[in-house]
Amino acid sequence: xxxxxxxxxxxxxxxxxxxxxxxxxxxxxxxxxxxxxxxxxxxxxxxxxxxxxxxxxxxxxxxxxxxxxxxxxxxxxxxxxxxxxxxxxxxxxxxxxxxxxxxxxxxxxxxxxxxxxxxxxxxxxxxxxxxxxxxxxxxxxxxxxx
Amino acid sequence: xxxxxxxxxxxxxxxxxxxxxxxxxxxxxxxxxxxxxxxxxxxxxxxxxxxxxxxxxxxxxxxxxxxxxxxxxxxxxxxxxxxxxxxxxxxxxxxxxxxxxxxxxxxxxxxxxxxxxxxxxxxxxxxxxxxxxxxxxxxxxxxxxx
DNA sequence: CTACATGCAAAGTGTTTGCTAGAAA
DNA sequence: TTTCTAGCAAACACTTTGCATGTAG
Numbered sequence: 021x022x023x024x025x026x027x028x029x030x031x032x033x034x035x036x037x038x039x040x041x042x043x044x045x046x047x048x049x050x051x052x053x054x055x056x057x058x059x060x061x062x063x064x065x066x067x068x069x070x071x072x073x074x075x076x077x078x079x080x081x082x083x084x085x086x087x088x089x090x091x092x093x094x095x096x097x098x099x100x101x102x103x104x105x106x107x108x109x110x111x112x113x114x115x116x117x118x119x120x121x122x123x124x125x126x127x128x129x130x131x132x133x134x135x136x137x138x139x140x141x142x143x144x145x146x147x148x149x150x151x152x153x154x155x156x157x158x159x160x161x162x163x164x165x166x
Numbered sequence: 167x168x169x170x171x172x173x174x175x176x177x178x179x180x181x182x183x184x185x186x187x188x189x190x191x192x193x194x195x196x197x198x199x200x201x202x203x204x205x206x207x208x209x210x211x212x213x214x215x216x217x218x219x220x221x222x223x224x225x226x227x228x229x230x231x232x233x234x235x236x237x238x239x240x241x242x243x244x245x246x247x248x249x250x251x252x253x254x255x256x257x258x259x260x261x262x263x264x265x266x267x268x269x270x271x272x273x274x275x276x277x278x279x280x281x282x283x284x285x286x287x288x289x290x291x292x293x294x295x296x297x298x299x300x301x302x303x304x305x306x307x308x309x310x311x312x
Numbered sequence: 313c314t315a316c317a318t319g320c321a322a323a324g325t326g327t328t329t330g331c332t333a334g335a336a337a
Numbered sequence: 338t339t340t341c342t343a344g345c346a347a348a349c350a351c352t353t354t355g356c357a358t359g360t361a362g
Binding site for chain 1: 244265298303304305
């Protein structure tokens with residue numbers, strides 16, 4: 021899975037006459053390892069632990085590159101910065117459950133909701149290009165009672 | 167409707183030993199007039215047309231005040247800044263259709279979707295505090311074909 | 313009169329960009 | 338050896354804050 025993603029990235033770079041550098045390899049590996057939903061800042065700090073020489077800008081630029089390659093997708097979950105999700109890990113569209121306590125993000129997919137969204141859009145004469153459903157709350161592990 | 171909102175705001179201010187100033191009155195009136203989904207910057211520029219002496223900071227601070235009073239809710243629609251919606255204008259929860267072309271934001275409410283969200287959350291042991299569904303696309307007026 | 317509010321400008325965020333040395337192909 | 342990339346710092350855009358003056362209560 022990781023392999024195919026990295027392969028895809030290499031192909032993309034080659035196709036654009038871009039270069040696969042150590043830094044880019046590091047960044048994409050860490051990105052995949054954490055399974056996405058990570059911010060540029062977090063990714064930067066994680067990589068810095070083992071490779072302090074890395075710079076912000078490289079992380080930001082590589083994330084942009086991943087997004088351009090269709091491998092990452094930036095999304096604002098309301099905590100002040102963009103989090104990137106790993107597109108090739110989950111097939112198709114998905115929505116999010118976000119824990120207010122621990123920050124965990126769970127993906128889910130409910131075809132019925134998707135259909136209803138389409139219906140609502142049609143009612144209003146909208147042509148959907150994209151949609152996002154975020155459910156904020158408290159996850160099982162963070163629930164005080166149980 | 168406007169009246170009750172402004173009344174609510176006055177009550178809130180009094181309760182907090184805060185003051186109802188001309189600026190605050192102007193800001194909340196303009197906010198209500200535009201029916202929300204407005205950014206601080208837009209609100210600031212609108213008010214500046216008639217009252218150039220107004221400052222950014224006052225607009226930002228007043229919006230924060232409105233949010234604290236439960237009358238406004240900041241939300242990021244992905245265009246780089248926070249837009250505030252007018253809480254008392256629409257009763258209950260609602261979701262959004264956002265036009266990629268003209269930026270128009272249409273509110274809607276689909277009880278079935280709401281129920282399904284609740285079900286999904288329960289499946290994952292989540293206790294919902296809030297949720298937001300944004301459908302991006304092209305609205306009827308901006309559709310090229312028809 | 314006594315807080316609180318205003319407007320200004322300065323500081324803070326997260327993110328992007330320009331530049332020059334350096335490395336991939 | 339040519340072109341793209343890295344790291345740094347400066348620039349950016351939106352938002353928040355500190356301060357002295359002004360004003361509601």
